[in-house]
Amino acid sequence: MESSSALALSQLPYYIYPTIPNTNKNYPFWPAGKRRSSQLPTRLHCNKMFVPGFGEASPEAKAAKNLHNFFTYIAVKIVAAQLESYNPEAYEELMEFVGRHPLNDGDKFCATMFRESSRHKNLALRIMEVRSSYCQNDFEWDNLKSLAFKMVTESNTRLMRDYISETSRAETEK
Incomplete structure (x- = not known):
């Protein structure tokens, strides 16, 4: 399942699971240079994050409808x-x-x-x-993208800063 967050060992990056051995210990009669297709590493073809809960429409489709x-x-x-x-x-x-x-x-x-x-x-x-x-x-599409990214980044920073200051204050008051 491509949208699943669980990865098989063969889907991990090459530095964690670098190679498939050339010998087939389960099938000694199988030629060493050839692999069955089921033994080849399966790569995820999607580089995007899966977002659950949007039904048939993607978040981009929902945003496009709102922009429309x-x-x-x-x-x-x-x-x-x-x-x-x-x-x-x-x-x-x-x-x-x-x-x-x-x-x-x-x-x-x-x-x-x-x-x-x-x-x-x-x-x-x-x-x-x-x-x-x-x-x-x-409509300035590139400007929208940069403004949205800036807003999210600034908001995340502000929220984390506020939380840290609240929890730091609470810990020093104890």
């Missing part, structure tokens, strides 16, 4: 800012619609907007166009 909904939110904000300056009537319609319908699910929001009226359909098309363009051209 977030991009809809961003697109609504961008379209609203554009409409506010040159089409106040459409801006009011959009804000009224946003007030009545949650933006938790971006696709559901756009689907509902399509069915509201022909004017809302045009707004929905504009939101989907901006959502796609923002995701493809403007």
